[in-house]
Amino acid sequence: MKPTKVLTYIVIAAVILIAVFSLMDNGEQPIESNYFEELKSYRHDKDSFMRNNEKSPFVEQAIEYKGLNYFDIDESYKVKASVEALENGKVYDLRTSDDRLKTFQAVAILHFDLLGSHQDLTLLQSADDGLYFLAFYDETSSITTYGAGRYLEISYKKGQNSVILDFNKAYNPYCAYTTGYTCPVPPTENNISIPINAGEKNYE
Numbered sequence: 779m780k781p782t783k784v785l786t787y788i789v790i791a792a793v794i795l796i797a798v799f800s801l802m803d804n805g806e807q808p809i810e811s812n813y814f815e816e817l818k819s820y821r822h823d824k825d826s827f828m829r830n831n832e833k834s835p836f837v838e839q840a841i842e843y844k845g846l847n848y849f850d851i852d853e854s855y856k857v858k859a860s861v862e863a864l865e866n867g868k869v870y871d872l873r874t875s876d877d878r879l880k881t882f883q884a885v886a887i888l889h890f891d892l893l894g895s896h897q898d899l900t901l902l903q904s905a906d907d908g909l910y911f912l913a914f915y916d917e918t919s920s921i922t923t924y925g926a927g928r929y930l931e932i933s934y935k936k937g938q939n940s941v942i943l944d945f946n947k948a949y950n951p952y953c954a955y956t957t958g959y960t961c962p963v964p965p966t967e968n969n970i971s972i973p974i975n976a977g978e979k980n981y982e
Contacts, residue, residue: 813853813856817851817947821848824846828843836956846981849977849979853946855892855945855946856943858940859890859940860888860890861938863886867886869882869884872962874963875951875961878960881904882905882962885910898967899914900968902965910932911929912931913927913929913962913963914928914974915969916969916970916974918974926954928948929948929949929951930945945976946977947977
């Protein structure tokens with residue numbers, strides 16, 4: 779075989795290998811990268827809000843903002859939960875940080891598996907404004923995270939059979955930073971039996 783043909787085959791093989799590895803990278807790496815970038819952007823936006831927005835508790839009360847503390851981003855704390863809808867669910871009068879009572883009704887039980895453990899959380903709906911409320915305790919509460927529980931935003935519409943719970947976005951109520959706010963505590967049922975080392979930590 780002529781040397782020129784050998785060189786041609788080598789070049790073709792190299793091009794094929796590069797294309798294969800490129801496809802592997804494009805099929806796998808961006809998924810993780812995009813998620814991390816999303817979370818970093820989410821945290822950056824929240825930091826900007828806390829530091830500058832007139833509705834921030836730090837700006838409203840003219841107190842020093844020292845930055846929020848977070849666990850490292852860990853995608854294993856983003857899970858899908860099945861929805862068990864409730865008709866005429868239990869009514870809760872939850873105690874708040876300023877010793878008031880706020881009324882909620884249970885609308886669904888969220889069932890999910892996390893780190894090899896099955897867990898359930900009760901999704902509530904406010905009697906005042908109809909907004910959904912999902913709050914929880916876990917084994918980090920009063921240790922590395924806020925003792926009165928953390929909150930979790932949820933995209934939920936009646937009739938859904940599953941929802942995504944991203945504990946990397948678990949956050950503190952304003953009462954974790956300063957006084958003067960009304961923050962309901964989680965219902966006792968919403969005590970996760972494992973440490974949730976994700977999301978926001980204690981302030982300062």
